[in-house]
Amino acid sequence: MELSSIKILIVDDDEADRQDLANVLQRRIPGLIVEPAEGYEEAILKITASKYDCVLIDFRLQGKDGLELLREIRTHKGYEFCALIVITGQGSEEVAVEAMKGSAHDYLLKDQILEPRLIQSIETACTKAKLAEHQHLQLETRKNFAALAAHELNTPLTTLSGFLQMIELKLEGAPPDIQSYIELAIKNVNYMNTLVGSLLSYAQTGESNETIRLVALDHALGSALDLVRREILETQAQVSYSVLPMVYGRQNELIQLFRNLIGNAIRYRSAEPLKIEIHSVIERDVWHISVSDNGIGIPSKMRTQVFEPLQRAHTTGTSGHGLGLAISAKIVQSLGGRIWCEEAAEGHGCKFVFTLPVVEEKPVIKYNTPFSSIIR
Ligand SMILES: Nc1ncnc2c1ncn2[C@@H]1O[C@H](COP(=O)(O)OP(=O)(O)OP(=O)(O)O)[C@@H](O)[C@H]1O
Ligand SMILES: [Mg+2]
Structure with missing residues (x-):
């Protein structure tokens, strides 16, 4: 220099x-x-x-x-x-x-x-x-760019969506194929709107100004369950969980992490009555937190790929941007942990496991304790 x-x-x-x-x-x-x-x-x-x-x-x-x-x-x-x-x-x-x-x-x-x-x-x-x-400076520019790009894309998309809805209202009596074209256009604009939101959230994950502090994972899980309560009730999913530890993290991101994993368990359910289980075990100096379901599972060759942005293992019959797990991976990695996916049971279901460092004293966890709560 x-x-x-x-x-x-x-x-x-x-x-x-x-x-x-x-x-x-x-x-x-x-x-x-x-x-x-x-x-x-x-x-x-x-x-x-x-x-x-x-x-x-x-x-x-x-x-x-x-x-x-x-x-x-x-x-x-x-x-x-x-x-x-x-x-x-x-x-x-x-x-x-x-x-x-x-x-x-x-x-x-x-x-x-x-x-x-x-x-x-x-x-x-x-x-x-x-x-x-x-x-x-590069990081700040990237963050600002993502926010700016999302804002710049959102504005014309909102206008477009508004005009398409006005056209739809005036289409009464128009040939059915014209009506279906407009419906398709509205559907795609709505999809782009949510995609822009998810991309922005992906770009900003792990870089929020919220400070890292001690968070009770029980509370984070509770807040996440509140956010998906409607879907839980609609699908009659049975959610059970055991005691979860205190960890260092950003409260909002940990809520989002649980929300993504539980949301996926609901979205990728099978014809069987849905069961979701959340557990924690300690292994040496890290917590292993798992979210398991009895849903359609992920083929073994896709189980790593699904953590990459925009990667989906199932594209028919379900909507999604392929960003939830990429965001989840960023959250866990920013706290010094890892996340992966296993088969929940022989031949079906998913078990997502993420690790987080243990904080000072280890709370006593009794394995196989009766679940502390059942939501129906
Ligand atoms: N519990 C699950 N059971 C079966 N497949 C799953 C499960 N969780 C995730 N997947 C597969 O992994 C892919 C990636 O998941 P991810 O959450 O990143 O994206 P998404 O659900 O498609 O969209 P979104 O960005 O709205 O979350 C999904 O498209 C799905 O194929
Ligand atoms: Mg998802």
């Missing part, structure tokens, strides 16, 4: 040290802009007023801890990815760990700073900072 055009702030309450560093840097990198700050307050004033590419921070600032400054800088707009390097008089593992936890790119020992090591450290930190910022 070209260092001659960058701007560096050196925060050190020792004037001699500050000056030494500035001299070295200006000698080694002609054109480089170096500015000093003699303490916490001055550093904050300067980063608020100006944009620096790299900040070198003394670990021990008078009265304040350099790490506090490090963390404070990270919270300032424009400094989320800035190259930050901690310089310390006393090298210890503890200082290094603390510096890295505070998201410093590197830490250097004051009395052992060799010029090439210093330049290399600044160069590496600036390169990493630029890369992280670039990746963040």
Whole structure:
């Protein structure tokens, strides 16, 4: 990376040290802009007023801890990815760990700073900072693009749908084939509308602003069941579940995960009375949560593919975009888990299993306990 055009702030309450560093840097990198700050307050004033590419921070600032400054800088707009390097008089593992936890790119020992090591450290930190910022921008652009594309597509689709419905109203007495063409056109526009919504939801899954926190899977399941209650009643599905654990996740996404899996169990049911079972078991340090049904099942060769976007194993007789499982996989993966599909019983049904890390203490789960609830 070209260092001659960058701007560096050196925060050190020792004037001699500050000056030494500035001299070295200006000698080694002609054109480089170096500015000093003699303490916490001055550093904050300067980063608020100006944009620096790299900040070198003394670990021990008078009265304040350099790490506090490090963390404070990270919270300032424009400094989320800035190259930050901690310089310390006393090298210890503890200082290094603390510096890295505070998201410093590197830490250097004051009395052992060799010029090439210093330049290399600044160069590496600036390169990493630029890369992280670039990746963040790309992600934001992708998210914005998906939202923009969905919005841009939705507007004309809504207009189209409105005009088609007006035409339909005026078609009374028209030849039946004309009426059926319009009906087909309306059906397709409605399909596109829901497809755009699902694609947007797929693009945004795992990237929501909702923070990851402890979620009771029992509650997430309960909310998902509320959302599909009508379908459960219509199909007279029997849903049973055992105790579910607390896990780390985003509440809304975990509700959606259950909703997708239970919705599928209902949609891909067989002629038999539908039974859906939700269980959790602990295996080493992960929870295995399963949603099983006695439906039409998925042919073994399609059981991996169905987690890819727009992939469907059954296309006749059921509607769908082939995105529910892709969204579910993104949700589980964003929480450090895996998801897969097995046969529920010899020759029929599906058992979807997803894993999530165990949170601290393991609640006592009695296997084969009577189900805590039956919904009819
Ligand atoms: N419980 C199930 N039983 C049988 N087949 C299933 C089951 N769940 C999913 N599938 C198969 O996997 C495919 C992908 O499922 P997915 O939920 O991703 O999409 P979809 O249900 O077709 O549409 P949508 O995007 O509306 O959810 C389905 O089309 C279906 O063929
Ligand atoms: Mg589905």
